[in-house]
Amino acid sequence: MDEFQCIEKFFKKNGFPVNSLLSNRFFVGVGDDASVFRLDKNFPIVVTTDMLAEGVHFSSEIDPFSLGKKVLAVNLSDLAAMGACPLGFTLGLGLNTLNPSWLLAFSRGLFEVSRKYKCELLGGDTIKHKSNYNFFSVTAIGYIEGERALRRNGMKLGDDIWVSGDLGEPITALQLQKESKKLIQPLPKVDLGLKIREFATSSIDLSDGLSSDLRHLILASFSGNSDKIFVELYFEEMLKCLSQNMLNWFAGKKDNLDLVMLALQSGDEYELCFSAPVDARTKIREIGKNLNLPLTLIGSVRKRSSEKNFNFVNNRNDGLLWLKSLTNTFDNIFVEKSGYVHF
Amino acid sequence: MDEFQCIEKFFKKNGFPVNSLLSNRFFVGVGDDASVFRLDKNFPIVVTTDMLAEGVHFSSEIDPFSLGKKVLAVNLSDLAAMGACPLGFTLGLGLNTLNPSWLLAFSRGLFEVSRKYKCELLGGDTIKHKSNYNFFSVTAIGYIEGERALRRNGMKLGDDIWVSGDLGEPITALQLQKESKKLIQPLPKVDLGLKIREFATSSIDLSDGLSSDLRHLILASFSGNSDKIFVELYFEEMLKCLSQNMLNWFAGKKDNLDLVMLALQSGDEYELCFSAPVDARTKIREIGKNLNLPLTLIGSVRKRSSEKNFNFVNNRNDGLLWLKSLTNTFDNIFVEKSGYVHF
Numbered sequence: 001m002d003e004f005q006c007i008e009k010f011f012k013k014n015g016f017p018v019n020s021l022l023s024n025r026f027f028v029g030v031g032d033d034a035s036v037f038r039l040d041k042n043f044p045i046v047v048t049t050d051m052l053a054e055g056v057h058f059s060s061e062i063d064p065f066s067l068g069k070k071v072l073a074v075n076l077s078d079l080a081a082m083g084a085c086p087l088g089f090t091l092g093l094g095l096n097t098l099n100p101s102w103l104l105a106f107s108r109g110l111f112e113v114s115r116k117y118k119c120e121l122l123g124g125d126t127i128k129h130k131s132n133y134n135f136f137s138v139t140a141i142g143y144i145e146g147e148r149a150l151r152r153n154g155m156k157l158g159d160d161i162w163v164s165g166d167l168g169e170p171i172t173a174l175q176l177q178k179e180s181k182k183l184i185q186p187l188p189k190v191d192l193g194l195k196i197r198e199f200a201t202s203s204i205d206l207s208d209g210l211s212s213d214l215r216h217l218i219l220a221s222f223s224g225n226s227d228k229i230f231v232e233l234y235f236e237e238m239l240k241c242l243s244q245n246m247l248n249w250f251a252g253k254k255d256n257l258d259l260v261m262l263a264l265q266s267g268d269e270y271e272l273c274f275s276a277p278v279d280a281r282t283k284i285r286e287i288g289k290n291l292n293l294p295l296t297l298i299g300s301v302r303k304r305s306s307e308k309n310f311n312f313v314n315n316r317n318d319g320l321l322w323l324k325s326l327t328n329t330f331d332n333i334f335v336e337k338s339g340y341v342h343f
Numbered sequence: 344m345d346e347f348q349c350i351e352k353f354f355k356k357n358g359f360p361v362n363s364l365l366s367n368r369f370f371v372g373v374g375d376d377a378s379v380f381r382l383d384k385n386f387p388i389v390v391t392t393d394m395l396a397e398g399v400h401f402s403s404e405i406d407p408f409s410l411g412k413k414v415l416a417v418n419l420s421d422l423a424a425m426g427a428c429p430l431g432f433t434l435g436l437g438l439n440t441l442n443p444s445w446l447l448a449f450s451r452g453l454f455e456v457s458r459k460y461k462c463e464l465l466g467g468d469t470i471k472h473k474s475n476y477n478f479f480s481v482t483a484i485g486y487i488e489g490e491r492a493l494r495r496n497g498m499k500l501g502d503d504i505w506v507s508g509d510l511g512e513p514i515t516a517l518q519l520q521k522e523s524k525k526l527i528q529p530l531p532k533v534d535l536g537l538k539i540r541e542f543a544t545s546s547i548d549l550s551d552g553l554s555s556d557l558r559h560l561i562l563a564s565f566s567g568n569s570d571k572i573f574v575e576l577y578f579e580e581m582l583k584c585l586s587q588n589m590l591n592w593f594a595g596k597k598d599n600l601d602l603v604m605l606a607l608q609s610g611d612e613y614e615l616c617f618s619a620p621v622d623a624r625t626k627i628r629e630i631g632k633n634l635n636l637p638l639t640l641i642g643s644v645r646k647r648s649s650e651k652n653f654n655f656v657n658n659r660n661d662g663l664l665w666l667k668s669l670t671n672t673f674d675n676i677f678v679e680k681s682g683y684v685h686f
Contacts, residue, residue: 028492031563033424033547034391034485038494042385047465048377049433049482053472074551081376090392092435094482113419122390129396131474137435139482149371149379204376204607 001098003126007031009100010107011091013119019087019118021143036124036255037088043143044252046084050075050140054133059186064102066184067136068109074207075140076117076188077270083150083197084142086190087116090138091124092137113246117190150193150274154201155221159275161231161299162284164189167210167238168259171266177248186270192295195287196274203274211264211321211335214273218301218320221275226320233299233335235260235325241296257330262321275301344441346469350374352443353450354434354464360428362461364486365587367456378465380431386486389534390429393418393483401527407445408564409527411452411481417550418483419460419531420613424548426493426540427459429533434467435480441469460533491619495538497544498564502618504574504642505627507532510553510581511589511602514609519592535638538630539617546617554607554678557616560665561644564618569663574643576678578603579666584639600673603666620645659680 001009004163012030021039026303028036039045063069073087081084090109098259119140129135173180193203202217204258214231238260276284281297288295305317321335323326364382371379383390395414397403415432422429424570434453462483472478496649512558516523529650532548539546545560557574565572581603593602619627624640631638647662664678 028494032495033421034389034427034483035387036387036425036427036487038385038387042381044375044379044381045388046379047431047433047482047484049435049437049466049468049480051437051468051470051480053437053470053474055473056470078376082379084377084379088390090390090482092392092394094394094396094478123393124394125392125480127394127396127399129474129476129478130398131396131476131478133472133474135437135472135474135478137392137394137468137480137482139390139480140377141390144379151371152375162663234478 001100002082002088006103006126010103010211017120018115019120022120030121030123034061035090039143043145044127044149046142046144046149048075048077048078048083049137051135051137053135059137062184064105065109068106069113069185070121071136071138072110072113073186073188074270076113076190077121077140077186077205077207079140079142079186080144080190081203081272083193083203084144085140086119086192087143088098088120088122089138089140090122093126094129095136096129096132102237103130104190109238116325117188120311143210144197146198148198148202150197150203151331152202152204154250155217155275155301156201157301158278158299159201159301160278160281161214161233161273161275161301162295163175163210163241163271163273163298164293164295165269166243166294167241167269168263168266169243170268171262172243172246172249178245178249180245183268185317186268188270189272189293191291192272192287192293195291196264196284199283200274200276206269206273207222207267207269209265210273215337217273217275218295228304229338230304230320230322231299232302232322232324235323236327237296237298238263238323239337241298246314251275255325261335262339263287344443345458348374348642349441349446349469352537353446354467360463360682361458362463364430364508365463371643373466375466378431378433380465382486385490386488387499389422389425389485389487389492391418391421391483392480393421394480395580396478404465405527408452411449412456412528414479414481415453415456415462415483416529416531417613418625419462419533420529420548420550421455422485422560422616423531423533423536424482424493424546425485425581426536426546428478428537429462430486431465432472432483433465434479436467437472437478439470439472439475439477445674457553460531467626487540489541491541492548493540493543495545495547495560495563498560498618498644499544499620500572500644500646501621502544502623502644503624503640504557504576504618504644505638506553506584506614506616506641507535507638508612508614509582509586509637510612510614511606511609512586514605515586515589515592521588523588526611529611531613532615532636534634535615535630538634539627540620542623542626543619547616547634549612550610552608553616555680558663558680560618571647573647573663573665573667574642575645575667578672579605580639580641581666584641593633602677656681
């Protein structure tokens, strides 16, 4: 089998595109030098690229069906964080061999996610490389149904901090070598992104870990003035976010504070963390109910004072993120950066 | 240096985008979960992805400045083949280390091509991988200033076959280990694509080699009926396309027929091969003159008869591509597929 037979057999579809915004006479999909589409309305367009390397972003043990789902899902998660509606994607495959049964399972997983989120395969590139580790590059394209994208940089003093779903399963599964559906088949929170787009002040998807990703929101929102504010996370609310699997797997072996600290470092969650004004609380709880998705108010953006804890700000401690016990079980605790470190 | 410092230092720019179609209040560039733009007019949008792996698509010896130029140029070449105007791109970097001096030179090369073709860096992803070989993935986005993209599938019986520039330098440089500017810093034929968009019947950029890429045009245009036609290439016109460096490097060592056969297999040319009606000849020669770019009429699309040569059609010989001597120096010669084989 050569590259072209591979595309023809596993990635070229005939018939209508899955996204009706693309179904017009301009549509050119897989099989030309590039793909062509035109939107019926002149929406703002959103573009994101995520790469995944074997042994880094996924284990060599992952089954190809799950991998096909994951490479697209992690990109849809970025569209979700922008409040964008999926439109299409290009797929870059860096493989050391073309194995038909592997490709069949991979493409089935890929198209399952493609159909679910109406995100059309537009084209791509398949290359043979010299490494033992495969790699994938997906560029997803979406659009904003309105005037305003959900950015990282709009967080305001006094805003609430929210997180979707539960936290901690991926990092626990990696540490204890447990099987985790969330780790191999993450669910992008596309519907949530669409629902909160108009009123949330900032948003990010959790790929590196909450402690790291939330810092991106703070630094993007208060660039130059981040020494004036901090985010207080509520320990007792964070407890409610811990994944049931994490609690079961660690039962009796870690105390609650350790579990929360670990969940704060857990990457590959693909949940959304967002900030919103206090007066949006009722609306947000309603959205969570309608989507059948837990949304937890885990903290708030506070003004930094000269309280004792801030005296310890140093290289290890940027003073941006603190864990507070609402029941005074412990004094405020600084949350370290860590999270997934790329290099 | 971590991933974020790398992006901040080498890839994030401040100020206006280089493409004025993007300079409006919707523009979000590098540094968020995704980039956002809106086009002032509702043009059809064109998307293409090309991956490059070290040791396969470029030598480990290549300097980072040239590599930065090449990763974007090969994608612009796909936009050129579609008759599209460049708009922006996302950049995927798969690196085993973040070396500041390497990144500086790479980003300088990249932005030189970005500015020249007004193709804005929109975002991307930087990952560390476990392989010894670096890899890159670029997705370029363009638009069609009109109603019609230049496809692979419109070639008609009787059309002329044209090729831009010269052929043969890359394959010769690889065989004889010579230095070739074309191999490391290819020039995408964006202006040519824009000029021929409205009247050319099909077009492709030469990445695998003319004998292979031209077959893609034939098969896309005459799917199911490709046994009714063939493309006749004119030996004496092909001679005019041979690169001067190829002629010098091989002087006295190969005869003209060998050189033409080799040039037909030469990948990494990033010239355009296109078909056009006979009555467009004057217009095409004028375009070449204006762009200061040689355009050579190398063949035509002919009806297949039961002439002797076609009796030999077999696995090795699909009968699609023949070399004819206009001066009867030799009988018609079948041109084999080969070209660059990916797997």
